[in-house]
Amino acid sequence: MKNKIFALSTLTLTLIAASPAWADPAKVIRIGVATVGTGGKPVFGGSSAATAATRGLIEEEFKKDGIKVEWNYFKGAGPAVNEALANKLLDFAWQGDLPAIVAKASGLKTKILLANGTLGTTYLAVPADSPAKKLEDLKGKKVALFKGTNGQLVVNKVLDQYGLTEKDFKLINMDTATTQAAIATKDVDGAWFGYDVFQLVDRGVAKVIWSNKEGPLSLTRQTHFLVTEDFEKANPEITQRVVNVLVRTAADISKPENAEKVLQEWSKSGVPYASFKKDYNGGADIKRRSSPLLDEFFYNHYKDAVQASLKFKLIRKDFDVNQWFEPKYLNQALKEQKLENFWTAYDAKGTPKGGK
Numbered sequence: 541m542k543n544k545i546f547a548l549s550t551l552t553l554t555l556i557a558a559s560p561a562w563a564d565p566a567k568v569i570r571i572g573v574a575t576v577g578t579g580g581k582p583v584f585g586g587s588s589a590a591t592a593a594t595r596g597l598i599e600e601e602f603k604k605d606g607i608k609v610e611w612n613y614f615k616g617a618g619p620a621v622n623e624a625l626a627n628k629l630l631d632f633a634w635q636g637d638l639p640a641i642v643a644k645a646s647g648l649k650t651k652i653l654l655a656n657g658t659l660g661t662t663y664l665a666v667p668a669d670s671p672a673k674k675l676e677d678l679k680g681k682k683v684a685l686f687k688g689t690n691g692q693l694v695v696n697k698v699l700d701q702y703g704l705t706e707k708d709f710k711l712i713n714m715d716t717a718t719t720q721a722a723i724a725t726k727d728v729d730g731a732w733f734g735y736d737v738f739q740l741v742d743r744g745v746a747k748v749i750w751s752n753k754e755g756p757l758s759l760t761r762q763t764h765f766l767v768t769e770d771f772e773k774a775n776p777e778i779t780q781r782v783v784n785v786l787v788r789t790a791a792d793i794s795k796p797e798n799a800e801k802v803l804q805e806w807s808k809s810g811v812p813y814a815s816f817k818k819d820y821n822g823g824a825d826i827k828r829r830s831s832p833l834l835d836e837f838f839y840n841h842y843k844d845a846v847q848a849s850l851k852f853k854l855i856r857k858d859f860d861v862n863q864w865f866e867p868k869y870l871n872q873a874l875k876e877q878k879l880e881n882f883w884t885a886y887d888a889k890g891t892p893k894g895g896k
Contacts, residue, residue: 543582543610543611543612543613567606567607567608568607568608568609568610569598569602569607569608569609569610569631569632569778569782570610570612570629570630570631570632571589571593571598571609571610571611571612571630571631571632571633571634572612572614572621572624572625572629572630572632572633572634572635573589573593573611573612573613573614573621573633573634573635574614574617574618574620574621574633574634574635574636574639574689574763575613575614575617575716576613576614576615577613577808577809577810577811578717578809578810578811579717579810580615581808581809581810582611582613583808583809583810584613584806584809585805585806585807585808585809585811585816586657586660586735586763586806586816586829587634587656587657587763587830588656588657588786588787588789588790588793588830588832589634589656589657589765589786589789590634590657590806590809591789591792591793591802591805591806592785592786592789593611594805594806594808595789595805597785597788597789598782598785601781601782601784601785602778602781607778612624612629612630615715615717616715617635617636617639617686617688617689617715617716618635618636618638618639618640618642618688618689618690619639619642619688619689621633621635621639622635622639622640622642622643622648625643625648625650625768626643626648628768628770630768631767631768631771632765632766632767632768632771632782633650633765633766634656634657634763634764634765635763635764635766636660636689636690636691636761636762636763636764637690637693637761637762637763637764637841637842637845638688638689638690638692638693638845638849638854639688639689639690640652640764640766641842641845641846641849641854641855642688642849642854642855644859644864645846645849645855645856645857645858645859646855646857649768649769649770650766650767650768650769650864651766651767651768651769651772651864651865651866652764652765652766652834652842652864652865652866653764653765653766653767653779653782653783653866653869653870654764654765654783654786654787654832654833654834654869654870655762655763655764655831655832655833655834655838656763656764656765656786656790656832657762657763657764657829657830658760658762658763658828658829658830658831658838659757659760659761659762659825659828659829660690660734660760660761660762660763660829661734661735661751661752661753661760661761661819662691662694662695662698662732662733662734662751662752662759662760662761663732663733663734663737663748663750663751663753664678664730664731664732664733664748664749664750664751665723665730665731665733665737665740665741665746665747665748665749666678666723666729666730666731666746666747666749667723667726667729667745667746667747668744668745668746668747670729670730670747672729672730672749673749674749674750675698675699675702675704675749675750676702676704677749678709678729678730679704679708679709680708680709680710681709681710681729681730682709682710682712682727682728682729682730683709683710683711683712683728683729683730683731683732684711684712684713684714684718684719684722684723684728684730684731684732685706685711685712685713685714685731685732686713686714686715686716686719686732687711687713690761690762690763691732691734691761692854693761693845693848693849693852693854694752694759694760694761695732696848696852696854697758697759697848698750698752698759700851700852712728714728714731716734716736719731719732719733720736720739720740723740723745723746724740724743724745724746730749734761734819735811735815735816735818735819735820736811736815737815738812738814738815738818738819739811739812739814739815742812742814742815757837757841757889757890758841758844760841762838762841762842762845765783765786767779767782767866772866779869780869780872780873783869783870783872783873784873784876784877786832786873787832787870787873787874787877787879788873788877790830790831790832791877791879791882793826793830794826794827794830794831794882794883795827796823796824796827799820799822799823799824799826800823802823802826803816803817803820803823803826827883828883828884831883831884832870832883833870833883833885834865834867834870835885835886835887835893836885836886836887836888836893837886837887837888837889837890839861839862839865839888840888840889842861842864842865843861846858846859846861
């Protein structure tokens with residue numbers, strides 16, 4: 541497996557010029573990942589794609605065909621993945637809802653293949669000795685937010701519920717590593733985090749004053765695995781086999797007896813095992829959040845996310861989410877692996893519809 545790490549939020553012209561506009565799919569499959577491990581490690585956690593990457597499962601699937609797999613990790617997260625997709629440097633990508641919506645609204649031709657990390661949590665933290673106790677206490681203060689990521693959409697939704705907007709704060713755009721350092725050194729008064737917040741809490745340098753952990757599902761973050769339309773049309777068999785691997789991996793990590801191993805593997809990203817364990821309720825939430833299903837809840841979330849993105853002026857153009865999703869590969873994988881009822885499907889409001 542060949543791992544690449546892109547440290548910049550946007551790709552340089554030199555990188556684009558040095559890379560082929562289209563890699564022969566008979567030789568390489570290029571996958572973009574909208575994150576990077578602590579210290580630039582080419583490892584991530586929190587999804588079946590993360591586990592497949594760590595275990596080299598997609599590489600194993602295509603080894604007999606002589607097809608190599610490249611995992612490209614982007615410190616610039618979703619926006620950087622979008623630029624790589626736009627410049628035809630990737631075939632598949634793992635990223636969050638907002639950046640993919642921004643790209644689609646801008647005309648980037650992709651297809652969402654399956655859910656790949658759902659119900660993501662968001663935490664608002666402040667330095668441990670901060671007098672702030674609630675969100676409103678940070679009005680007018682310096683707050684870090686990784687803009688362009690799915691976290692920004694959640695933050696805008698949360699602020700809207702409190703009658704606030706981004707303009708009520710001195711928002712500073714910071715990536716994950718910089719945000720962690722800024723809270724520790726008190727260069728910011730607060731910051732929005734994912735599960736990585738717990739390593740700061742456990743060190744005694746931060747405290748959480750708000751989270752969506754027990755809140756409505758509408759305030760959670762979703763991630764997915766997508767493919768470019770060009771690659772999918774030219775390579776439906778390869779696309780199916782990639783989806784097969786991810787679905788098989790999702791089923792494996794969803795088994796309760798595998799929870800400890802999965803959390804340990806994800807901790808190779810640099811986010812401590814203890815952080816994943818707290819965020820995933822000791823591992824009990826892995827199955828629900830690893831479901832690949834494109835159920836009514838997932839569809840509805842993306843439809844609502846598009847409308848919210850328009851409302852908050854994060855995008856300018858509406859589009860049909862139904863035409864964006866391509867469920868046939870997932871449906872085939874579920875059928876072949878006899879997993880049609882393995883995960884619970886949820887309706888638009890997040891109520892279980894059946895399954896196990």
